[in-house]
Amino acid sequence: MKDDIFYYKDGELYCEQVPIRKIASKTGTPVYCYSYSHLVSRFRAYEEAFGQTPHLVCFAVKANSNLAVLNTLGELGAGADIVSGGELFRALKAGIPAGRIVYSGVGKTRSEMAYALKEDILMFNVESMEELEVIDAVASREKKKARIAIRVNPDVDPKTHPYISTGLKKNKFGLSIEQALDAYRKASRRSWLEVTGIAFHIGSQILETDPFVHAFEKIKILLEKLQSEGINPSYVDLGGGLGISYHGESPPEPEDYVSSILKRASGLSQTIIMEPGRAICGNSGVLVTRLLYTKKNSLKTFYVVDAAMNDLGRPSLYDAYHEIRPVHERPGADNITVDVVGPICETGDFLARDRDLPILSPGELLTVMSAGAYGFTMSSNYNSRPRAAEVMVRGSRFEIIRQRETYEDLIRGETIPQWED
């Protein structure tokens, strides 16, 4: 589907109806570009798959937290899955109502909890017994009932990269089914806690529906057990994790995934929540970079570009594959096998290794595809590099949705102590 959004016309790469070249010449490089239409169509795919079945799609803010992206999805009815007070702040600023926000994460602090309680979010997905105690204490201090779900670790193998699997016993996330039962019993006796949901999230970039279905079946058994004890959550939250195509993978479409769950949800009175991140925004975005230098040694050829691991960390972190396309087609140009590397002083600073690309000259633009999720949000200022600009394209228009950082931004908040000996 990304090929309808990012395509070549008259020899150059477009995003919707805007030549990438035009964006780069306005903003400079590196720059992230997001397609409005792609975001909308991915979100609608979930909505349409659910049809009249009660549901809530909470976009995982950590995948892409730009206000314009959150606002686009929020306007369509999306909620938000947040993992920090900062993400709550962003989601609210973007206009997502608190009543559509769920809060996940193993390390919520008391002040983050108090903030979320005051804002009256839909629910906290609680990840440990100790957290349950702390939420209870904070709720009682704030005199505000906390709606909670227990995040259950269903111990299923999502068959994805070990760094992004989260639903195995050895992972730090959630409580085992037995522990969860205890947690629910405890929570149901606390006057400042209201059992609202049951949640799981098994990992990311999952390429089949089976692991989700398997986890869902396990959760349904726990749900029955809870109901037999008079504990009645009103939401079942299946988390996120549906994969996208980076390099020829064929993940289930949202409609296949949702329907495989709905098929097994008949008779369920709960509202289903899903928390997709990557599946919504991953292929909506690209990172545009400029070739600075080409260099060659006896073993390898390098394309040194102006984007680096601080801009897009996934290749270095997970050895992730991102397709790279030249912005200007080079018909008839010979290909060469190159490492595409950034300016950062680390051997791990690469965007692609041993990649066949046309022979290009310095100054040419390259586009790193499938960079809309876990791209900008994972970026840093390492090597004192200002973070990239972000742009949203809609039809034949585009807007800068985040200015490139300046050198002044780099030192904001820093002071040199005036020691008096």
Ligand SMILES: *Cc1c(COP(=O)(O)O)cnc(C)c1O
């Ligand atoms: C990261 C995360 C998501 C989103 O994962 P994707 O793979 O981007 O869909 C959803 N829920 C929770 C709890 C998460 O930690």
